[in-house]
Amino acid sequence: MGFPFIGETMEFFNAQRRNKLYEEFVHPRITKHGKIFKTRIIGSPTVIVNGAEANKFLLSNEFKLVKSSWPSSSVHLMGKDSIMEKDGERHRFLRGVIGTSLGYAGLETLVPKLCNFVKLYLSQNWHGQEEISLYRSTKVLTFSIVFECLLGIKVEPGMIDTFERVLEGVFSPAIKFPGSKFSRAMKARKEIEKMIVKVVREKRKEIEEGRVKREEDTMLMSKLVYGMIQEEITEKEIIDNVVLLVFAAHDTTSFAVAMTFKMLAQHPDCYGKVLQEHVNIMRNKGRGESLNVEDIKKMKYTWQVARESMRLFPPIFGSFRKAITDIEYEGFTIPKGWKVNF
Incomplete structure (x- = not known):
């Protein structure tokens, strides 16, 4: 399990930063200890499990055997x-509010808007x-989509750099000394919070003064503020979930898009099939007509390519949970209170 307290934290996150967590950290320990092994990460005794069956077991027992439990630096940021950080009824409620924008009805509005936004970005x-810097370009694009298409917040110069300073500290030791990654990230987080508070209060004022109609405003931020006005959600919950949403959607999506482009460049036969699928869809569209949800459903081969790219180059290294009771799995006991990474 490594050294006392720190354990194998450095080895874990060094491998994660190089996007070689499985090759450099997990696989050597599977070879030595088997597919279930224990370690210590950021001071917490942790069991690492691998494979589809283990993932299914843990995810199907969410809130029964395990609950979300990320490193303290991630929680603070x-x-x-x-x-x-929510569980039970509160988790379900917040997930429902956020999920309405990503359900079928929400996507009917979002997809044409997203399509037009991407076309404008590419033309500009x-x-x-x-020559372009693909990864950086996709980062800017996905960041802008989350803010402008989903949340309805205008992206201002410097915003993406502030958010990325937060991301740099998400998996760093939660030590607040001047100049540390975590300290810089917390400072950036306060800047973001100030910005979001201003947006939330301006939106609330618009709604209460009747300057926007609820049925016409489909942006997620507006839905969250309506919930706050009705005292179903707090201002702090809006701020924290907006930060989480940007983190979850921006960094992982940009990496997945960049890796898919890379794989298509290396496999021209697959690129040809993806291109033909999109040509076939566009043949049935009028000049200047945007894509819609039904068009997205027709992109079956494109989705297979994206899934295979994510299988080969996972956008995330896994997920953390905490055992809320002793867990018996594959002949092993995971003690209550231990972290589980899968």
Whole structure:
């Protein structure tokens, strides 16, 4: 389990930063100890399990045997009132509010808006360029989509850099000394909180003064503020869940998109099939007509390519849970209070 308290934290996160967690950390220990092994990460005794069956077992027993339990640095930066720190009825309620924007009805509005946004971004930033920084470009694009298309917040200069300073501290030791990654991240987090509070209060004023109609305003931020006005959700819950949503959607999505592009570049036969699938869809569209949800459903091969890319290059290294009771699994006992990474 490594050294006292710190355990194998450095080995774990060094491998994670290189996106080689499985190759450099997990696989050597599977070879030595088997597919279930124990370690210590950021001071917590942790059991690491692997494979689809283990994932299914843990996810199907959410709130029964385990609950979400991320490192303290992640909790401080994402917020203690974010959905990842809630359980039971409160978790279900917040998930329901956020999920309404991503359900079928929400996607009917979101997809054409997203399509137009991407076309505009490509014409302004990719068209005519001989070379682009793909990963950086997709980061800017996904960040802007989350803010402008989903939340309805105008992206201002410097916002993405402030958010990325927060991300740099998410898996660092939660030590507040000047100049540390965590300290810089917390400072950036306070800047973000100040910005979101201003947006929330301006939106509340618009709603209460009748300047926007609820049935016409489909943005997620507006739905959250309506919930706050009705005292179903607090201002702090809005702030923390917006920060979490940006973290979850922006960083992972941009990596998945970049890796999919990379794989298509290395496999021109697959690229040809993806291109033909999209050409076939566009043949049935009018000039300037945007894509809709039904068009997305037709992109079956495209989705297979995206899934295979994510299988080969996972956007996240896994997830943390905490045992809320002793767990018997595969002949092993995971003690109550221990962390589980899968």
